[in-house]
Amino acid sequence: MAVSGSRVKTALFGFIVKRVSFLAVIALVVGACWLFVLPLPGQFRNTYISENALLPGQAQAYFRSSEWHYLRGYKEEVRRLSDKPASEVVESLSTILSEQGYYTDVYHHEPDKATVYGIFRAPRGDNTEAIVLVCPWTNGNGLFNFNGIAIGLALARYLTKWSVWSKSLIFVFPPDPHKSLREWVAAYHRSLPIQAGSIEGALVLDYPSDLSGFSAIDISYTGLNGQLPNLDLINTVVTIADFNSLPTFIHGGLDKLFNALPSFLNPLKSSAYFQLLSTLLSSVAAQVTSGLNRVAGCESFSGWRIDAITISAIPTSELSHDETVYGRIIEGTLRSINNLLEHFHQSFFFYLLLSPHHFVSIGTYLPAAMSIAGAFTLQGISKWISYIQNGSSRSSILKAFFVEAAILAFTFALLSFSLLFDSQLVAQMLPTFCACIIPTALYASPMSYALLNEIHGVALVLSGMALTALATLNFSLALVVGLISSPLMFLKPGINRMHAGILLLVLNPFFIFYFVGMFTNGYTYIINTFVSSWRDMQVWTWIIVMCLWLPLWEVSAFISMANVREEAKKEVK
Amino acid sequence: MKLPALYALVLALAPGGLANAYDERLDITPLTGEHWLVSFDFNLSSAVSHHHQLFPRVLEGVLASSNASELHLRFGQGYWDADNWGLTPNNGANVAGTGVELWARIAADSYPDAEASWFSLANSLSGMFCASLNFIDSAHTTSPKSVLGAFDTNHSLYLFHGSLPSEPVCTENLTPYLKLLPCKGAAGVSSLLDGHHLFESQWQSMSIDLSVEDGRLHLRQSIYAVLHVDRTLERRINPVPEPEPYEAVKCDSSRDYSNPQNGICYPRIPGIGEINVTLSDLFGSPIKNGACLSKITSKSPQICLHIPSDNWSVTASDELSPAIKSVDQICYVIPPDSDFDLSIHSETRESVLPKTPSPILASRHLVGWGQERGGFHSVYKSTSGDSPVSFVTYEVLPWFMRVYLHSFTYTLFDSAGAEVATGSFSASNVSSDIAQLLYYKPAQPRVSPSHIEMLLTIPAGSKLVTMYQFEKSLLYYNEYPPDANRGFDISPAIVEVLTDSSSPRAVFRTTSSLLSLPTPDFSMPYNVIILTSTVIALAFGTIFNLVTRTFVYAEDLPKQSLAKKLRAKLSKITSMFS
Numbered sequence A: 001m002a003v004s005g006s007r008v009k010t011a012l013f014g015f016i017v018k019r020v021s022f023l024a025v026i027a028l029v030v031g032a033c034w035l036f037v038l039p040l041p042g043q044f045r046n047t048y049i050s051e052n053a054l055l056p057g058q059a060q061a062y063f064r065s066s067e068w069h070y071l072r073g074y075k076e077e078v079r080r081l082s083d084k085p086a087s088e089v090v091e092s093l094s095t096i097l098s099e100q101g102y103y104t105d106v107y108h109h110e111p112d113k114a115t116v117y118g119i120f121r122a123p124r125g126d127n128t129e130a131i132v133l134v135c136p137w138t139n140g141n142g143l144f145n146f147n148g149i150a151i152g153l154a155l156a157r158y159l160t161k162w163s164v165w166s167k168s169l170i171f172v173f174p175p176d177p178h179k180s181l182r183e184w185v186a187a188y189h190r191s192l193p194i195q196a197g198s199i200e201g202a203l204v205l206d207y208p209s210d211l212s213g214f215s216a217i218d219i220s221y222t223g224l225n226g227q228l229p230n231l232d233l234i235n236t237v238v239t240i241a242d243f244n245s246l247p248t249f250i251h252g253g254l255d256k257l258f259n260a261l262p263s264f265l266n267p268l269k270s271s272a273y274f275q276l277l278s279t280l281l282s283s284v285a286a287q288v289t290s291g292l293n294r295v296a297g298c299e300s301f302s303g304w305r306i307d308a309i310t311i312s313a314i315p316t317s318e319l320s321h322d323e324t325v326y327g328r329i330i331e332g333t334l335r336s337i338n339n340l341l342e343h344f345h346q347s348f349f350f351y352l353l354l355s356p357h358h359f360v361s362i363g364t365y366l367p368a369a370m371s372i373a374g375a376f377t378l379q380g381i382s383k384w385i386s387y388i389q390n391g392s393s394r395s396s397i398l399k400a401f402f403v404e405a406a407i408l409a410f411t412f413a414l415l416s417f418s419l420l421f422d423s424q425l426v427a428q429m430l431p432t433f434c435a436c437i438i439p440t441a442l443y444a445s446p447m448s449y450a451l452l453n454e455i456h457g458v459a460l461v462l463s464g465m466a467l468t469a470l471a472t473l474n475f476s477l478a479l480v481v482g483l484i485s486s487p488l489m490f491l492k493p494g495i496n497r498m499h500a501g502i503l504l505l506v507l508n509p510f511f512i513f514y515f516v517g518m519f520t521n522g523y524t525y526i527i528n529t530f531v532s533s534w535r536d537m538q539v540w541t542w543i544i545v546m547c548l549w550l551p552l553w554e555v556s557a558f559i560s561m562a563n564v565r566e567e568a569k570k571e572v573k
Numbered sequence B: 001m002k003l004p005a006l007y008a009l010v011l012a013l014a015p016g017g018l019a020n021a022y023d024e025r026l027d028i029t030p031l032t033g034e035h036w037l038v039s040f041d042f043n044l045s046s047a048v049s050h051h052h053q054l055f056p057r058v059l060e061g062v063l064a065s066s067n068a069s070e071l072h073l074r075f076g077q078g079y080w081d082a083d084n085w086g087l088t089p090n091n092g093a094n095v096a097g098t099g100v101e102l103w104a105r106i107a108a109d110s111y112p113d114a115e116a117s118w119f120s121l122a123n124s125l126s127g128m129f130c131a132s133l134n135f136i137d138s139a140h141t142t143s144p145k146s147v148l149g150a151f152d153t154n155h156s157l158y159l160f161h162g163s164l165p166s167e168p169v170c171t172e173n174l175t176p177y178l179k180l181l182p183c184k185g186a187a188g189v190s191s192l193l194d195g196h197h198l199f200e201s202q203w204q205s206m207s208i209d210l211s212v213e214d215g216r217l218h219l220r221q222s223i224y225a226v227l228h229v230d231r232t233l234e235r236r237i238n239p240v241p242e243p244e245p246y247e248a249v250k251c252d253s254s255r256d257y258s259n260p261q262n263g264i265c266y267p268r269i270p271g272i273g274e275i276n277v278t279l280s281d282l283f284g285s286p287i288k289n290g291a292c293l294s295k296i297t298s299k300s301p302q303i304c305l306h307i308p309s310d311n312w313s314v315t316a317s318d319e320l321s322p323a324i325k326s327v328d329q330i331c332y333v334i335p336p337d338s339d340f341d342l343s344i345h346s347e348t349r350e351s352v353l354p355k356t357p358s359p360i361l362a363s364r365h366l367v368g369w370g371q372e373r374g375g376f377h378s379v380y381k382s383t384s385g386d387s388p389v390s391f392v393t394y395e396v397l398p399w400f401m402r403v404y405l406h407s408f409t410y411t412l413f414d415s416a417g418a419e420v421a422t423g424s425f426s427a428s429n430v431s432s433d434i435a436q437l438l439y440y441k442p443a444q445p446r447v448s449p450s451h452i453e454m455l456l457t458i459p460a461g462s463k464l465v466t467m468y469q470f471e472k473s474l475l476y477y478n479e480y481p482p483d484a485n486r487g488f489d490i491s492p493a494i495v496e497v498l499t500d501s502s503s504p505r506a507v508f509r510t511t512s513s514l515l516s517l518p519t520p521d522f523s524m525p526y527n528v529i530i531l532t533s534t535v536i537a538l539a540f541g542t543i544f545n546l547v548t549r550t551f552v553y554a555e556d557l558p559k560q561s562l563a564k565k566l567r568a569k570l571s572k573i574t575s576m577f578s
Helices: A002-018 A020-037 A067-081 A086-099 A146-159 A179-188 A231-243 A253-259 A272-288 A323-339 A362-390 A395-420 A424-435 A437-443 A449-473 A475-490 A497-507 A509-519 A523-537 A541-561 A566-572 B003-013 B057-066 B111-128 B171-179 B229-237 B279-283 B291-296 B524-548 B562-577
Strands: A103-110 A113-120 A129-134 A168-173 A198-206 A213-220 A248-250 A307-315 A351-355 A358-361 B020-030 B035-047 B068-078 B099-107 B157-164 B203-213 B216-228 B275-278 B302-305 B312-316 B330-333 B342-346 B360-367 B373-382 B389-397 B401-413 B419-424 B435-441 B450-458 B463-472 B488-490 B494-497 B506-509 B513-515
Touching (some): A020 A272, A020 A475, A067 A146, A067 A323, A086 A113, A103 A179, A129 A146, A198 A323, A272 A351, A358 A362, A395 A523, A395 A541, A424 A437, A424 A509, A424 A523, A449 A541, B171 B203, B302 B342, B312 B330, B373 B389, B373 B450
Parallel strands (some): A129 A168, A129 A198, A198 A307
Antiparallel strands (some): B068 B099, B275 B342, B312 B342, B389 B494, B401 B463
């Protein structure tokens, strides 16, 4: 028995070893299709409130009737401020806040930029915990956050009438929800003179209109570098909105895109699957581009263990919910957060939302990125196995690592260069620098097929490891980078240079940015966004591009363009 | 009936002065238009004897069993806003920080004896006041070197201090507190002390100070609270702050658009203008008659309002006339035979007496990010314009905050906000003219906390910022308190402003801070236990099988006929019965 067992094992091993490359293709296909399986019934779960203390919507919200009079008063005030210079705005906002008993201070970023913030000391607290409400002057799309500010001011007045607060309330009025807010949050955790203890939650108010009506709210939740707020916070807002019979959307970008289509073509209208899928994909897209393009505001709180979301109202001139409903949703959410004795911790921190009421947790979605990362590793191993079978010398593995290290050093130098000298010129120069590898490969002395194969194998195994690690931190980024760069793993030494060249061009990160830039704000804008997002918001995406994607591209370009030593090639055949 | 009078006569004639002296008073001081400070003071002094007519017997028992010559207990909650409210009442001598704080001076032959008495003292007080004082163990205990009266050191007396900042103060602490009073809170100014109204306040502090001096026991109990007058009044009429009816909306008429008829209204600034309030509005009831008090003391309780009397009018019930009336205060003696109420009225409530400014404004908060390191950032601002201020800071940090003393830095800013001087502590240098390390005792994990005392001096009108870093230790699984994800409360720092020896030092406390430590997922161990058990069970089953069985090829087995098999079975069955 034992004899036959080992015989089977060897045979099976041999069978698998011959088909590792095929397994890599299967893993890649599984990874690419995985996300499309998730919206199928049975794959996702319904959201639920995990922390019992939250009791969302259980407290009656009173921001209504005559409070609307005050809100209109503040709207009038904001209207008068809308065309005033920034310094006057800052002064007026501080006056309004301090009139209502707030401890007000101004944080100056630059000579012409300042953030007003005011603290209401909790009547039932010791100034050790706080909730932050952010009303940026302009929202992430650059629109004037008219009602957002007015509702913020009206709530600031109204909430002081309650004695239930056990956490202090901090109202922040930054000029924008991007760099300014991030700087304020950083300053709060460094040296701001007025403090209210640790921040337990943050809501960003986004209502960029002076229309009294709004049709729905849209929740943006992604943080930077894959961080997410606790799912309980989103569930709380959604539950409260449900109680107010208000529709909610999650990162409602794709919905709008599809709504432009005629109704019979629009898959969202006909199928629940497509609705869930579109929200899922927009969640993934939001996570990849978080901190880069449209900044909702909640990203600024990433890194300090603060759960933050942005609640955007979708204004409408039709007869619908009035602006006090928006205020009541904020009020209800604040009451819920105020109930917490502990920091948010009960519910999920790793999830993707398919709709406001459905989610998939990390165990369900992670296989997508993991099997793509696995494909890299398997392909790397298959190249390595072919090296063992070819019986090359032992020292060649060191050579392979040396080449990999040299290329990593080169891309790291490019990264440092782009960060140190952040300018349009540098952005234009980067593709040229990265293309240097091709003449280097063409004019280098011929190398053995096995060595080139091995260099590629080392690079693939390293990329696989890096992608696996990245997938646990920032799932979406790992998925997207893995998918885009995956064709690189099929390049071989001595391949037709024309074919390889086309593939390399299409898969080059800078070419892709250029291509995307053609439809958006242009190539240099994209590169500068990457660089400034690292500098202002500590977003890793640029580092990942330069230290994971680009090295793999460089190695693939090198091995496919290099001259193969003839006799070595024969040996393989 | 005549007995109390006779007893009082005997006491009055007793040698060494009165056996018992008791007085109580209430002071009401508007701090701003909205915030009123109410201070209750109860003073009792009693000769040490075996008769416990007034002095609470339990307290004397506690003192005697622990050999304490001094005992101070504080319960506090809320945030004292020194910027707007000035110095805390009575120079802060009887004011509490956040949570519960206890310190005592204990007579003993040796330090271990004193420490044992201290723990037993904390334990007995814990039961008495329904507070978790029993959690004061060696990891919460320090011996202050230069604050809390530590400067007059007597070598046979040991001073101990412990605090529990996360302790919530509630009615269950107030009830035993009031029981210590001669009339148990049923008569006199203490009849106003009701948990619902006291704990509704913005800030409150309860203190007990007990000392033995010249053969007499002194007990001082003080309760201070800052009431938010509008919220207190509103709560009586309208417990939930529902929106005002449309006709009651108060608009600021100075803005041209502000018009309630159009539904547009810019709100009026709160806390200014007219106010009309009675004691029973503020506390829920008038002062109950003092018959109980008149039996035990000749001194009637006093109630004083500290207000600019030109702008305020005060009328007492039964048209009683004030005992004292001056520019800055109006005082009444509460009649012993009937209930007493006051009605207070002003057209300009925002006109209040100038406050005693705090000599310095201090704040301390946690900075940094991540679960590994953090820092404490403290700001001390001098309010006096003419002379430098010296003060001592006393900080006790739990052992799981590992302080790096070498990371201590300070920066001095002048009144214009420009940086004047910076400095740091290094191994060779722990003092300069600005910051001087008076005492430092590093923490011992699970045994004792870090204890830092520093002498800081800032020039007039300047601002001093100090900073130091610490590392967060990992706790054992069972060391996390319930609700571990809340974080850990760090005791407030105590700041004592040094003055020339004649006047008492001003004392105040910073707020407590909430430190978040890496917290495990407490359900994880159970998952791990279940998983490992499964794996072990599976592995054990297979291996056990392999080890205990003998494997033979089927063809090697001896062939057995059916009859033989049956006979074997039969013999097995019969052997069971034999």
